[in-house]
Amino acid sequence: MKMVIRWFPDGDTVTLEQIRQIPGVTGVATFLADIPAGEVWTDDQIKAVKDRVNEAGLEMEVIESINVHEDIKKGLPSKDMYIENYITTMRNLARAGVKCVCYNFMPVMDWFRSDLYLPLEDGSFAMSYSHDAAKKLTLDKMLDSMMEGSNDFSLPGWEPERFAAMAKDIEFYQNVSQDEYFNNIKYFLDAIMPVAEECGIDFGVHPDDPPFPLFNLPKVVNCRDSIRRYLDLNRSKRNGLTLCTGSLGANKDNDVAAIAGEFAKEGRIPFVHLRNIKHTSDTDFHESAHLSSCGDLDMYAIVKALMDNGFDGYIRPDHGRKIWGEVSRPGYGLYDRALGAAYINGLWEAVSKQ
Numbered sequence: 001m002k003m004v005i006r007w008f009p010d011g012d013t014v015t016l017e018q019i020r021q022i023p024g025v026t027g028v029a030t031f032l033a034d035i036p037a038g039e040v041w042t043d044d045q046i047k048a049v050k051d052r053v054n055e056a057g058l059e060m061e062v063i064e065s066i067n068v069h070e071d072i073k074k075g076l077p078s079k080d081m082y083i084e085n086y087i088t089t090m091r092n093l094a095r096a097g098v099k100c101v102c103y104n105f106m107p108v109m110d111w112f113r114s115d116l117y118l119p120l121e122d123g124s125f126a127m128s129y130s131h132d133a134a135k136k137l138t139l140d141k142m143l144d145s146m147m148e149g150s151n152d153f154s155l156p157g158w159e160p161e162r163f164a165a166m167a168k169d170i171e172f173y174q175n176v177s178q179d180e181y182f183n184n185i186k187y188f189l190d191a192i193m194p195v196a197e198e199c200g201i202d203f204g205v206h207p208d209d210p211p212f213p214l215f216n217l218p219k220v221v222n223c224r225d226s227i228r229r230y231l232d233l234n235r236s237k238r239n240g241l242t243l244c245t246g247s248l249g250a251n252k253d254n255d256v257a258a259i260a261g262e263f264a265k266e267g268r269i270p271f272v273h274l275r276n277i278k279h280t281s282d283t284d285f286h287e288s289a290h291l292s293s294c295g296d297l298d299m300y301a302i303v304k305a306l307m308d309n310g311f312d313g314y315i316r317p318d319h320g321r322k323i324w325g326e327v328s329r330p331g332y333g334l335y336d337r338a339l340g341a342a343y344i345n346g347l348w349e350a351v352s353k354q
């Protein structure tokens with residue numbers, strides 16, 4: 001197992017020097033911030049970020065994410081050009097020593113929360129999700145808030161141009177069936193997996209977050225069966241899952257430890273996002289500190305399932321709460337993620353010595 005921390009090269013409040021001082025952390029999960037989805041990441045651009053990371057004494061073996069252009073998701077004729085670009089980026093990253101790529105195939109949107117700063121009893125703030133509140137959010141309201149420069153809905157990892165095209169895209173998908181959408185995924189996977197094999201890069205698709213339907217968009221990966229379906233679309237071992245415990249765990253029906261064990265055993269989990277959540281109803285939850293006792297997920301059981309089944313990939317602590325007055329991107333401050341890393345290291349050592 002190698003522990004990494006997500007780091008945004010475009011003005012992160014958390015520095016590489018700080019990350020270097022978190023015990024057990026050997027690298028970052030990062031990306032090239034200025035390049036719109038669909039464009040090639042050149043050798044020079046990759047080198048510029050890698051040099052910064054390496055100079056701080058850290059590795060850049062994990063990329064989170066190379067975003068998939070919406071035309072590929074929609075299955076439009078222009079998809080082939082964007083897939084070619086994707087493949088060129090993969091080859092360039094492989095030459096720079098990248099071993100793992102986290103990406104998603106969620107239509108239009110990446111992860112979604114209805115509140116970024118829910119006050120918790122202990123004085124910290126956490127991101128939360130209310131299904132009713134999410135249903136009440138109209139696209140217009142979200143766009144207005146972004147136009148006004150409010151950061152109420154600014155989500156790290158989303159590129160600005162995705163917002164602008166959002167309304168049109170949501171409309172487009174109203175006529176796309178789940179099966180058609182999976183055909184588009186298969187087309188993409190069949191094109192990139194031979195290259196992933198050749199370059200030695202593991203791909204981990206990120207689950208839908210939250211795992212509930214929003215805006216009537218096709219859902220992709222949100223439970224054991226849909227993970228199986230996704231991985232069966234292309235049987236290359238490089239076609240894997242980013243096991244995001246908080247995303248999958250948001251659906252109470254998901255047994256996250258069982259999912260971790262089943263897919264780790266097959267060598268299909270190259271990357272794990274570990275975090276805990278606390279349910280407030282069947283659909284609603286808020287994020288919590290990483291400890292099992294702070295949320296509803298049994299983090300020990302998840303780590304043990306991974307380890308017992310031969311997991312040998314990358315792990316990162318996922319979203320942290322806002323604590324100790326830290327100002328940062330929502331979910332991606334230093335303090336609570338560093339506490340999460342320390343806790344995960346402790347679980348790992350304990351399980352490994354049993």
Ligand code: DNO
Nearest residue numbers: 065102103104110111157206
């Ligand atoms: C959220 C992240 C996701 C993830 C993407 C991968 O905090 O885990 O934004 O990076 O879905 O493409």
